[in-house]
Amino acid sequence: MNIGNVISEKRKALGLTQQALAEKLHVSFQAISKWENGTSCPDIELLPQIAAILKTTIDSLLGYPSQSVTDYDKRYGNEEYYWGLKPNNLCYEIMRIKPPVKPYKVIDIGCGEGKDAVFLARNGYDVTAFDASEQGLSKARELADTYGVKVDFFKADVRDFRLEADYDIIFSSGVFHYIPLELRENVVNNLKAHTTTNGINVVNVFVEKPFIPLPPDTEKGEFVVDSWKSGELFMYYHDWLFHKNEEWIFDCDSSGTPHKHCMDVLIAEKV
Ligand SMILES: C[S@@+](CC[C@H](N)C(=O)[O-])C[C@H]1O[C@@H](n2cnc3c(N)ncnc32)[C@H](O)[C@@H]1O
Structure with a gap:
């Protein structure tokens, strides 16, 4: 899955609208829409904030399974x-x-x-x-x-x-x-x-x-x-x-x- 799909999936799972997510991130809802339909990607500096709001990790936003450092x-x-x-x-x-x-x-x-x-x-x-x-x-x-x-x-x-x-x-x-x-x-x-x-x-x-x-x-x-x-x-x-x-x-x-x-x-x- 690309980052846009992950954002879309996690946002919907939390019951957030594109507008609500946009407000939390101080970006326009059009930006969120573009990320989710794959026409652009969020800036790298936004990733920690996006991960926190969507209750996930940067790894999983980027499509990597979150690697626990342990067994x-x-x-x-x-x-x-x-x-x-x-x-x-x-x-x-x-x-x-x-x-x-x-x-x-x-x-x-x-x-x-x-x-x-x-x-x-x-x-x-x-x-x-x-x-x-x-x-x-x-x-x-x-x-x-x-x-x-x-x-x-x-x-x-x-x-x-x-x-x-x-x-x-x-x-x-x-x-x-x-x-x-x-x-x-x-x-x-x-x-x-x-x-x-x-x-x-x-x-x-x-x-x-x-x-x-x-x-x-x-x-x-x-x-x-x-x-x-x-x-x-x-x-x-x-x-x-x-x-x-x-x-x-x-x-x-x-x-x-x-x-x-x-x-x-x-x-x-x-x-
Ligand atoms: C010693 S256990 C303590 C579990 C629990 N707090 C308790 O006292 O029963 C350490 C826990 O940290 C979790 N853990 C290890 N690395 C982690 C990470 N990077 N992020 C979140 N949890 C992590 C492990 O999965 C494990 O459940």
């Missing part, structure tokens, strides 16, 4: 839930700091098989969630159906998807290490800009420590991008109020070989 589709291929169904402890912290006295808008970035997104939806939050793994998303949708809750799950790549709407709570667990160094500031600034006042960002990230050997998964392509430095995540949020900034070292044998990880955990509020 998660395979890991999520079994019937059981790879990460189990117990919600992340950070979900309870979210409930403590921002109890669902109203349907706060949450986005779960890299939601995997959806255990946390579904848990939060079951507790009254208005949840949107994305992941690069189609297999994970399909199990996540099944889980939401099982509990009879609505979660807006969609496929996107954290490296090129940028938020357009504002959220009260932005949550991401075990995903930021997939964001390459050169994109980090841009990704984090987008999340911060799209957090409501008194909203929170709840994020953890694996960090490097000189005294902890690299995990064995490294050779298998799990930790493929530049590691985060200890404290780096906190620096990006230096101008927010910290509810939690912790670093912990834990044992893991996800690859079958026991090893250790170091993780920075942040809960920060935009004041």
